[in-house]
Amino acid sequence: MSSESDPGAYWRANIRLVKACLVVWALVSFGFGIILRPLLSGITIGGTDLGFWFAQQGSIITFMVIIFFYAFRMNALDRKYGVDEDGGVEVLGDGEGLR
Amino acid sequence: MSQYALNLLFVGGSFALYMGIAIWARAGSTSEFYAAGRGVHPVVNGMATAADWMSAASFISMAGLIAFVGYDNSTFLMGWTGGYVLLALLLAPYLRKFGKFTVPEFIGDRFYSRTARLVAVACLIIASITYVIGQMTGVGVAFSRFLEVSNSTGLFIGAGIVFFYSVLGGMKGVTYTQVAQYCVLVLAYTVPAIFISLQLTGVALPPLGLFSEHTASGLPLLTKLDQVVTELGFASYTEHNTNTLNMVLFTLSLMIGTAGLPHVIMRFFTVPKVADARWSAGWALVFIALVYLTAPAVGAMARLNLMETVYPDGATGESLAYEARPDWMKNWEVTGLLSFEDKNGDGRIQFYNDASEEFAATAEAAGWAGSELNVNRDILVLANPEIAQLPGWVIALVAAGGLAAALSTAAGLLLAISSAVSHDVIKGTLKPDISERGELLSARISMAVAIVVATWLGLNPPGFAAQTVALAFGLAAASIFPALMMGIFSKRVNNIGAVAGMLSGLIFTLVYIFVYKGWFFVAGTNQLPDTPEGWVFGISPLSIGSVGAALNFTVAYFVSRATAAPPQHIQELVESIRLPRGAGGASAH
Numbered sequence: 093m094s095s096e097s098d099p100g101a102y103w104r105a106n107i108r109l110v111k112a113c114l115v116v117w118a119l120v121s122f123g124f125g126i127i128l129r130p131l132l133s134g135i136t137i138g139g140t141d142l143g144f145w146f147a148q149q150g151s152i153i154t155f156m157v158i159i160f161f162y163a164f165r166m167n168a169l170d171r172k173y174g175v176d177e178d179g180g181v182e183v184l185g186d187g188e189g190l191r
Numbered sequence: 192m193s194q195y196a197l198n199l200l201f202v203g204g205s206f207a208l209y210m211g212i213a214i215w216a217r218a219g220s221t222s223e224f225y226a227a228g229r230g231v232h233p234v235v236n237g238m239a240t241a242a243d244w245m246s247a248a249s250f251i252s253m254a255g256l257i258a259f260v261g262y263d264n265s266t267f268l269m270g271w272t273g274g275y276v277l278l279a280l281l282l283a284p285y286l287r288k289f290g291k292f293t294v295p296e297f298i299g300d301r302f303y304s305r306t307a308r309l310v311a312v313a314c315l316i317i318a319s320i321t322y323v324i325g326q327m328t329g330v331g332v333a334f335s336r337f338l339e340v341s342n343s344t345g346l347f348i349g350a351g352i353v354f355f356y357s358v359l360g361g362m363k364g365v366t367y368t369q370v371a372q373y374c375v376l377v378l379a380y381t382v383p384a385i386f387i388s389l390q391l392t393g394v395a396l397p398p399l400g401l402f403s404e405h406t407a408s409g410l411p412l413l414t415k416l417d418q419v420v421t422e423l424g425f426a427s428y429t430e431h432n433t434n435t436l437n438m439v440l441f442t443l444s445l446m447i448g449t450a451g452l453p454h455v456i457m458r459f460f461t462v463p464k465v466a467d468a469r470w471s472a473g474w475a476l477v478f479i480a481l482v483y484l485t486a487p488a489v490g491a492m493a494r495l496n497l498m499e500t501v502y503p504d505g506a507t508g509e510s511l512a513y514e515a516r517p518d519w520m521k522n523w524e525v526t527g528l529l530s531f532e533d534k535n536g537d538g539r540i541q542f543y544n545d546a547s548e549e550f551a552a553t554a555e556a557a558g559w560a561g562s563e564l565n566v567n568r569d570i571l572v573l574a575n576p577e578i579a580q581l582p583g584w585v586i587a588l589v590a591a592g593g594l595a596a597a598l599s600t601a602a603g604l605l606l607a608i609s610s611a612v613s614h615d616v617i618k619g620t621l622k623p624d625i626s627e628r629g630e631l632l633s634a635r636i637s638m639a640v641a642i643v644v645a646t647w648l649g650l651n652p653p654g655f656a657a658q659t660v661a662l663a664f665g666l667a668a669a670s671i672f673p674a675l676m677m678g679i680f681s682k683r684v685n686n687i688g689a690v691a692g693m694l695s696g697l698i699f700t701l702v703y704i705f706v707y708k709g710w711f712f713v714a715g716t717n718q719l720p721d722t723p724e725g726w727v728f729g730i731s732p733l734s735i736g737s738v739g740a741a742l743n744f745t746v747a748y749f750v751s752r753a754t755a756a757p758p759q760h761i762q763e764l765v766e767s768i769r770l771p772r773g774a775g776g777a778s779a780h
Contacts, residue, residue: 103769110280117276121269122439129431138402139411140429147265148257148487149398152272156476159279163469166284170466175770177464 102173109165113158120146120154194583198337201587202594205375206352209368209598213356216364221631224361225292225610226460231366233467237474239366240458242373242595243603244271244449244475245482246322247329250376250596255568257490261420261428265487266438270445272476272483277450277672279472283459285679287468288768292460294453294607294671295615301678303761304686308619310693312611314670315453318663319604320645326601327649330594336526336573337590343650349598350646357602358638362461365602372595377481379592383576383585384485387492390579397488405495416491419498422506423543424550428491434729444736448664451672454600454607465771493571496578501542501564510539519577528567535560605645609637665704665732669696669739677747679769682762684751692747700739707732 124132129143137145170176192200218224231239249271257264289297295315299308327346334345356364381397388400392412405412416428426432449455458475459468500520501511513531523529531540535558542564544550573593576585613634618625625633670693677684677692684692705711707721719725721732730738756762767773 099766099770106769113276113280117273121273121442125265125269126431126435126438126442139414139417140402144262144265144413144429145402147262148268148401149484151269152476152480152483155272155276156473156480158276159469159473159476162280163466163473166469167466170771175772177466177771177773 098173099175102169102175105169105173106166109162109169113162116154117158121151125151192583194586195339197583197587198590201584201591202338205371205591205595208371209352209356212367212371213360213364216360216367218359218361218363218631221292221614221627221634223363224631224634225614226457227361227363227366229461229463231461231463233462233471234474235370236366236458236462236467236471237476238373238478239369240455240471240475241478241482242369242376242599243458244455244479244600245376245596246600247326247333247593247597249482249486250380250593251329251333251572252569254486254489254493255571257487258494258571259568261426261491262431263433263438266442266445268483268487270442271449272479273442273446274449275472275476275479277446278455278459279469279476281676282450282456282672282679283468283472284465284771285768286456286675287459287462288465288771290460292457293610293614294456294675295611296619297678298671298674298689299615299619301761301764302674302684302686302689303757304690305620307674307686307690307693308615310690310697311671311674312615314666314693314697315611316608318452318666318671319454319608320648322663323601323604323608323645324648324652326597326604327645328652329597330601331649333573333590333593333597337587346646346649349594349601350642350649353598353602353605354639354642357605357642358635361634361638362457362606365606366458366461368602369599372599373478375588375595376592376599377478379588379595380482380489380572381485383579383581383589384489384492386581386585387496387575387579388488391492391495397492398484401488401491412495413491416495416498419495419502419506423498423502424547424554425544428494434723437723437726437729437731437734440730440737441734444664444668444734444740447668447672447740448736449667451667451670451675452663453611453667453671454603456675457607457610458603489572489575493575493578497566497571498542500578501540510541512539514538516540517578519574522577523570523574526570528570530565532563532565534563540564601645605638605641608641609634612637612641662704665700665736665739666697668736669700669743673740673743673747677744679765681751682765683756684747685754685757687754688747688749688751691750692743692745695746696739696743699742700735703735703739704732 124143125147129141129147132142135142167176220228222228253267256267286297291297291300295308295311298311299305327349330349331342331346334340334348335342338345356368360368384397385395388394388397391405392400392403393406394400394403401412403412404410405415408415410418413429421427459471462468462471500517502508503511513533520529524531535541537558540563541559543554543559543562545554545562573589576589613630617633618630673696674689674693677689706718707725709716723729723731726732
């Protein structure tokens with residue numbers, strides 16, 4: 093992969109990604125789980141409505157997806173901009189590389 | 192084999208395992224003591240983080256909190272998991288890249304200020320000490336119920352175990368014992384839940400069972416539960432009955448507080464690479480979710496089980512005769528956590544909402560003179576296997592699980608305290624020329640002192656023990672999280688801005704809590720009544736941490752704008768922590 097070495101562009105791409113992830117984070121918890129729950133009351137699930145599901149399960153499941161998605165995308169960005177660790181200083185196990 | 196022997200076998204066996212791991216994972220250097228040599232695999236660290244994070248409160252209390260309130264306490268579920276998104280996206284990878292050992296060290300270096308570092312140390316110690324008291328009392332309760340020893344004997348045994356593996360192994364020993372403790376606690380939590388879900392719905396997975404059909408009535412489980420509780424005058428289980436603004440702010444405070452708790456953050460210093468810190472936060476949440484997706488099912492099912500035990504023929508039929516009560520009620524009556532008072536003298540147990548004015552007429556017509564059953568909500572999880580009549584080994588497993596949850600969190604908190612004392616106060620401030628051996632020794636001595644203090648506080652819990660969660664999360668949210676985030680995402684925030692921000696967030700939050708809870712939690716010294724009517728805009732003192740955090744951000748921004756920009760080398764430091772490359776080199780010192 094060709095790597096563009098521009099720390100500024102790398103950081104801007106990271107900020108865009110973080111913002112998008114945090115919008116989803118807020119939407120499923122504060123949004124669907126609490127504030128927008130009345131709007132979802134028409135969708136029933138297991139004896140209650142979708143908002144209740146988001147508050148007790150849906151938000152947690154979405155949080156997991158967000159973190160893994162972010163980690164996956166960031167690792168790709170690290171490589172694209174040539175700032176990943178594999179090209180840098182080797183890290184030894186057990187602390188030898190630290191002192 | 193008797194129940195007592197089974198309990199002894201499971202608890203003793205799990206303790207022997209922790210000791211064995213401690214001997215295997217001794218720490219030989221400060222890097223091993225503070226950060227497990229930065230050689231922990233991200234999945235392993237995720238598991239250790241899950242045990243570190245899930246305390247006696249998560250294991251024992253959370254399902255009960257949801258069971259007796261319903262939807263409105265979903266705040267705990269979202270708040271205590273959503274914080275990991277903030278950790279993974281905003282803090283963990285950058286703090287790992289920074290490559291030092293403690294949270295105050297980052298704040299001190301980034302804001303080139305010893306004052307900032309010491310303010311962070313103070314917040315860390317107050318938050319962690321108050322938090323650890325709850326763990327120690329939890330250990331005492333679990334021991335006294337399951338091993339029939341006194342509270343204080345139980346506490347001494349628990350403290351002895353923690354002393355052994357944390358003084359010997361530091362972060363390295365704590366990490367691997369936490370992995371073992373996670374395995375014990377997740378089995379202990381999910382196994383009884385699976386049995387109960389099968390009994391009530393025929394669905395093996397509790398999170399699916401929660402939204403399935405209740406076999407006995409043919410109705411959806413949650414519909415059935417709503418029906419039973421509202422027939423007895425309680426608030427509906429699935430409806431929203433509280434202030435929406437407060438619910439949002441409380442959830443946000445728990446999220447920010449979670450991301451700002453030093454004992455959780457420092458776990459991410461132990462992984463080899465920046466990319467590992469990102470993955471590891473995801474794994475931590477997966478392991479936490481196994482318990483947190485089970486908890487709401489446990490809560491709803493336990494509540495339904497309890498109501499149906501008391502009213503076997505439904506709310507309009509005859510309630511349970513006291514003499515015919517099941518064995519688990521008798522067992523828990525001994526502990527005083529469940530009690531019965533026959534107010535109308537009919538020999539039957541009535542359990543309903545006697546605070547509801549609308550229901551008063553119905554109750555009077557039925558000849559009821561008040562609710563007669565008093566159930567401590569903390570016993571639901573511990574009593575679950577007995578309620579569902581599960582075999583004795585499941586009860587023993589739950590005992591070992593409750594202890595694992597309390598001990599793993601206690602060890603993580605004690606480690607955060609001792610690292611701050613030996614690394615930030617002794618090496619960073621009092622005696623910077625201390626040798627590696629000297630620092631390792633001082634870390635071990637600080638750990639030993641912290642355990643003694645925590646044990647003493649566990650034996651003599653101050654009056655505010657019950658309020659500690661509010662305090663710990665409030666402090667972490669209002670002081671630590673904003674300082675860390677601004678240190679990474681802004682090059683402009685300087686030393687004066689950061690200190691002003693931390694102090695204003697901290698003082699504002701403390702004052703708001705004290706005004707309602709009493710100054711320094713001394714009962715009766717509060718200026719305003721701690722009720723929803725007395726709260727400003729209905730914001731409870733438990734929810735104020737997020738407002739304190741917003742104040743911290745605002746003050747730090749404007750004060751920094753009005754004063755000189757940080758020096759060039761600090762701006763370069765910020766640029767370097769934003770790039771993953773060279774994570775190993777950055778930590779050399």
